[in-house]
Structures are given as structure tokens and as C-alpha cells.
Amino acid sequence: MSRRPFAPLRNLNAKIAAVPMIVTVLVVFVGCTLWTVLYSFTSSRSLPTLDFVGFDQYTRLFRTSRWTVSLKNLAIFGLLSLAFSLIIGFILAALMDQKIRFENTFRTIFLYPHALSFIVTGLVWQWILTPAYGVQKVVRDLGFETFSFPILTDGRFTIYAIVIAGLWQGTGLVMALMLAGLRNIDDEIWKAARVDGIPAWKTYLFIIIPMMRPVFITTLVIISAAIVKVYDLVVALTNGGPGISSEVPAKYVYDLMFSRGNLGQGLAASTIMLTTVLIILVPWALLEFRPRYRKGKIPK
Amino acid sequence: MHSVLIKDLSLNFGSISVLKNLNIEVADGEFLVLLGPSGCGKSTLLNCIAGLLDISDGQIFIKGKNVTWEEPKDRGIGMVFQSYALYPQMTVEKNLSFGLRVAGLPAAEIQKRIAHAAEILQIGPLLNRKPAELSGGQRQRVAIGRALVRDVDVFLFDEPLSNLDAKLRSELRVEIKRLHHKLANTMIYVTHDQIEALTLADRIAVMKGGLIQQLDDPLTIYNRPRNLFVASFIGSPAMNFLKGEIVDKDGSPVFRAADLDISLAAYRPQQRLAPGHAVIFGFRPEHIAISGQAGPAGCSCEAIVDLDEPMGADSLVWLKVAGKAISVRVDSGRRYQPGEKVFLTFNPAMASLFDAVTENRL
């Protein structure tokens, strides 16, 4: 009679196959994150030290105008990107869902920016928005000589240039997710609404959009997580300038850690970023993931 | 007066012809079932009647009004869908009232109609629940309720029971029939389930390939199928078929297949049965008797038992006759052993005879 093998050796091959994942999870996602949080409470400057100073780094951080500007920019960028990408993305998806011709062509056009690097996107829009050659010059050449569009040169507006470029790159993705959501709606719902005599816009507003709540929430979380990470786009489009007018947290962290050798500040700032993501993520995960996990299903 | 009248209706998707020149007249208060295998066009036809699909040619009248170009909401129809298509974020009450509120009906009238529907369908206690909190049968009733509050003359059902399990399906079948008796309005009901069709319908339209194969009351459809397709589609266990020809024996027609002769003296043909005519002889498993001994002379013949399938109330005995496997429905009281020799007695009066080429009833 064969005996059941010793528990840790059972299913050994699967465990060997999972070693890279286990190491990544334990060392990188858990280990590195905890390290960062821990060292954000120390006085580390160019090298990490374990000299704990409580919340000093955080107090200093929030007294730094470059950081508060970064946060404010992230808020503006985040809110505008979310609002516009969801609205435009949904409208485009709804239009694409009207059994139109050339659907594939339109989809290809709306989605191609998503295949590009943020660096490419940033540089193209930098060129289009350059006052001396871009939109401002073109409009002036048309005869509106006093037209002024200093979106890259006036610090009050630069963050909106980043919003424009970000939307250009990201809305196609939202459209694709929304379109997939719309296509998942049971065709008979539409038929029922037609028999009930409900106009199309009311059907969207009162029936379809409420039914797509999970799609909206998932999209919201995905975009939010991406917004917090925004870095390359800013580096390429404005490099944070002019001055510090278009700084964002991810860039602040990078600069403090790798250019300015102020590790403690960088770590504290990145911990704030982590906290922001957790505030978005945890309630969503609790609401959306848990029940489905129990059934053994993972939403995409 | 007719309730729904379909004249020369055709539907093409590009070069594919889905419905071909259909003509149907549904009487007021009639329960018409559209029955057929998947892809036969039955649901498509229902969607055309509802106005959810644009037809290519022909006309549709409802209550004497030409509605060919009308929007679904203006046709005086209510529709119940296979998936129920209840609005998931709304309570039952809102599901029932939404269309009425959009149409701008006064609140009191809406309340009255909802109360009436709730009473008939016994969904009063469910009015504040959402569809997700209802059982399959309850959702079904709410879906019917949504058609009911529209206060229309014609109800359209698109396979409303096929998402339910067998037990619930038979219960709700009875309820729909009861509802029809109570409301006495016209119902057009699409299904692929022949039991539903036979139990519910006043008349059944059997469809295949975008054409109506036969439009008759259930018993006629069952007993006198107009062609081979209807004969083989209707009935479970299915009708048996034997290929053979007509021969003349002492002045009366006889069906002959291999060494088997069956007298057709009792058969009521629609045309003269010419000797030499290649035909298919069809008979239902219950229209044939078997016994251990040779019966009266004439239409008895021998067969060997292949298999005995007890089904509870009766048994299905499989036999080899003229080289073909046929099934016979017998009382379950007696079991038959494989290899056992039995004698058959056909009942030609209940049989069907089809032309082997055109497959139409003779």
C-alpha cells in the first residue's frame, strides 16, 4: 500500500513552478514595499540608515511646495482624466455600438495611441503645442494675430497639456473596455426596451449604464491606478516645467531618490503614493473581488 | 375577426432568405404556437410581428390596423423574452411601470394596472424586490407582468420557458395556459419544445427553412402530419418509417416492404394510391400492437425483439422489421427479452403515407 507523501512534498512540481511567483511576491511586492514604508520613517539621505525620526520626513514633505504642487497636479490630472476618459470613452463606445460601418477602422484609429510609449505621446504633443510652431502659430497664421495658447509656457496651464496628451493616449482603451461591456448586454434588454417604447437615450441612462456598473468601476480603478503612476508622459512633455508647475508625485519620488540623493523624502513620498492607491484599491477589492473569489472565478 | 394577420411576409438578410412568403391569420383570443428546430425562422417571425426586425416584403396587421411600419410600442403587443430581459437595477414595480411612465400615463392609472397585474400573477409581495432576488419562475411571471400592464391584445412569447429546469417548466406551462384562459387574449408563442406546443396551442405552425410546413390544431398535426418533416419532428418517441411501394392485392392497395405486406384498406388517402408508387409508410409507436401469438390474418407479421426500454408508464420495445429498427409502445406490465419472437398488428387507419420523392402526405 502506498502512503500519502509528506505534505510539503505533495504536488512538488507545481510548487517548483511557482517559485518565481513566490519569490516575487515575498521579496518584491511584500518585502520591498515594507522596506520602503519602514525606511520612510528614518533620516536616510543618500544612503539608507535605520535612524528613526517618526513622521519628520512626512512633515517636511508636506512643507515642500514642489510636493504640494505635485499633489495638486495629480488631483487635477486625475479628476479631469477620469471624467473625460469615462465620458468620451463611453460616448464613443455607444456610437460604435450602433451597428455602424467601418467599425474596425474606427476602433483601430481610436486605439492606436494606446500602443505607443508615453515618451512618444509626450514628444508629439510637445511638438504640436509648442507656441512657436504649433497650434498657436497655425491659428495666428489664419489671421487671429493676438491668439495666445501658451499651454506649455505658462505654468498655470501646463498640467492641462498633460491631460490632453493623456486623454489622447488613454481614451481608446476606455472605449474598448466600454464597448466590450456594451456588447455583453443581453440583446433582449434592448428589445424589451423597444417594446416598452423607451427612447434610446433613456435606455442608456436608466437601464444600460446601471447594468454596466461593474465595468465602470473596474475601468475607474484601472485608470486611477495608472493615473497615480503617471511619470514618463510628464518627463517627455514638460519635464515638470516650466519651473515646478507640472511636477507629479511619481517624478518627485524619482528625482529625490536618484538625482537629489534625498532618500528619506523620496521614500516618504512613495509611501504616500502607495497609500493613495490603497485608498482606491481596498474598497474596490473588498466589494468586487471577494465574492467572486469564493466561487473560484477571477474577473479579468 | 382576425387578431394578427400576416400577408406575404418575406425577410432577407442580404442574399439569404430567412422567411419566405408567409401567410398566417391568427384569430382573436387564439393561442398560436410557432414550432420548429433551431434556425427555422420561428423567433425571427415573432420579432417581425413585434416590429423588432424590419421585414423585406409583405404586410402585418394587428386588430385590423396595418402596423408594418409601426414601432413596436405602437403595435399593441407585449412581449416576453427567453432571458426575461428584466431591467436588473430596477425593482419589480419599476420594471412594470417604467414603460408606462415613459409613455406619460397618469400615476393613478399606472398604479391601477400594476395592482391588477400583481393580482393576476400573484406577484404582489415581490413588487419591491429586484430581479436578482427572484426565482426563475418569479422572474418569468414579472416578465409576463410587464407585457400585461401594457394592456394590449396580443402577447408574444419568445421561448419563455427554455431557461428553466424540467419541473418548473411543466408547472409554468400550466400557468401560462391558465393565464390564457383567464385573459382570453391572443398569444403567439415560439418554442422548440413539442410538448409545450401540443399542450398549449389552439393551433401549431410547424416551421422549417423559413416556411410553414403545416398550420393546424395539435391533434391534426400529430395524427395527420402533412409531410415527412412534420411527421418526424412531432412525437416522442419518434414515428417509425418504412420505405416500400404500393401494390395491388385483390383490388385493394397494400404497402409492401421486403417481405412485409400491410393492407391499406383502412387508410384514408388524399389521392388514389397507384400501384408501383414508391412510398414511405409512417406509424407511431403506439399505433402498433405486438403479441406472443399470431393474430387474425391480414396484417400480422413476425419480428424479433432487439431491446426493451421500460419508461415507467409504458415500455418501448425495439424490433427489427423488414431490415429496419422500429419502436413499439407497449404496456409496461410485460417485459420482452432480446431475441424473443413476436407478432405485429398495424393500425393503418392511424398511419401516414408519404410520397418517397416529394415527402408529402398521400
Added chain:
Amino acid sequence: MNSSLSGAEPRGSRPKRFLSPASIMIYSILFIAAVYYLIPLYVMVMTSLKGMPEIRLGNIFSPPVEVTFQPWATAWNSACTGLYCEGIKVGFFNSMKILVPSVILSIIIASVNGYALANWRFKGSELFFTTLIFGAFIPYQVMLYPLVIITRNLGIFGTLTGVIVIHTIFGMPILTLLFRNYFVSLPPELFKAARVDGAGFWRIFLQIMLPMSLPIFVVAVILQVTGIWNDFLFGVIFAGTKNFPMTVQLNNIVNSTQGVKEYNVNMAATILTGAVPLLVYFFSGKYFVRGIAAGAVKG
């Protein structure tokens, strides 16, 4: 009933106007949106085909009067990054050297891992997987510095190996999710039948699962090729100066402060950098859409 006799009776399909107001509106909105999405690509191409004098005088939207491919040649061969003037080609080959091993390594690890998670669950496997997916949402900045310390101690900081390992790590959540979901969707009877036949972990993977998984491997390759090619952050930190990928080189060329800005060269270099993912996108169609639907988690 005499109504059917009258000639004006509705019959056949509903009368449709060739262009209804609704469809005019739908197509105009879609068309305007399409123009907005295409303008940057158009401007990039047009600018890259003009000479500098024409750019200074003209309009960024106007097509070139005199088409020149010189900017492309300059961008490829001799554009300056601020350190040296060897063109964007250095970055192209660096990106290739990073891309190929990263894609292969990350897909091998993630496919085996996804298979183990789908078919050979063990105690704690779901917990690790959940944490892994959560990890995809943690901003990279949080883990960057500790990773620098780790890779430095392993002696791979500032090397190709270093950046390949980093790409493999951060590609893992989304790829594992992709493969796990795919293997879960395969009929479990297949796996059970193979086990009854006595096949083990690796044999089932190689002989049963792999031959059925070509589509998902295509999706994974597309996801990783575009993702890794477009990366900036990991390249600039972990690859080391001489291994800078194309995106980093491009940014250095365009945003370097010295010298006169050659916008045509810059745009040619930008197109060249965007060309690889764009070609992948245009030729992969449906698979790309599938990939981003899954890869959306990566953000």
C-alpha cells in the same frame, strides 16, 4: 377590409432615408474623433519629411513642399543624445537586446506558473496569486529603491540582465493572470483524463496544454512586446547608460538642451521609436484588443 387594396398601404421594409439625421450625427462625431486621434500621427510624419527651413516658415499641418528623407537618416545614424552622436539606432538595438530575452523569460515563467495555479493548486497558492495581482497596482516608485539595492548586491544593477529580471518581475502579475484564466477556461475533463492516463505535471503542460494555447501565447507576446518596448522607467534606472533602451535615447535626443533643435529629426526619431509597437498593433488586430482588455490591469 378594403385597406389592403389602397396603394399607399405600408408594405415591406420601413422607409429609410439614405442618411437619417441620427446617422449623420453618429458618423460626424466618429469622424471628428478619428481626425483628432490621427492628427498627431499625421503631424509626426509630415514634420519628419520637411527640411528645417520649411518647418520654420510653414505650418505644422501642411504637407511638405519638398519631401526629404534626410531627417530619418540623421535620426537613425547621427542624432545626438547629449552624450554622443550615434543616432537612435543604438537605442533600437539596446531595446531589442532587452526585449527578446525579457519576453521569452517572462512568458515561460508566467505560463508555467499560470498552469500550476489553474490545475495544480496547493495550499497557499491562491493567497500568493491574490497578492501578486494586488502587486500589479502598487506604484513602481514604492519598490524601486529596494530593488536597486537588491540588484546591486546581486551584481546585476546597470546591466542587461538587471533590466531583464525587472521586466520579468513586473510582467508577472498580468501574464500569470492571463495564463491562469486561460487554463481555467479549458475543459477540466481534459486535464483529468490526462492524469488518469498517468501523465504528470510537465507532460500535461507540454503535450496537452501547450498545443491548445497558441492564441493566448500570441496575446502574451503582443502584450509584452509593446509593454517592454514602451518602458522608460526601468530602462533608465536598471539598464545602465550604455544599455539605455530606445525610449530613453529618444527622450535624451529630443529633450537634450544643447544645440539647435532639429524638429524634423526629432519627429523622425519619435516615429522610429513608435514604429515597433505600432506595427505589432496594426498586424495583430484582435489579439491586441484581447491583450489590452487583460493588460488593462497593468495600467
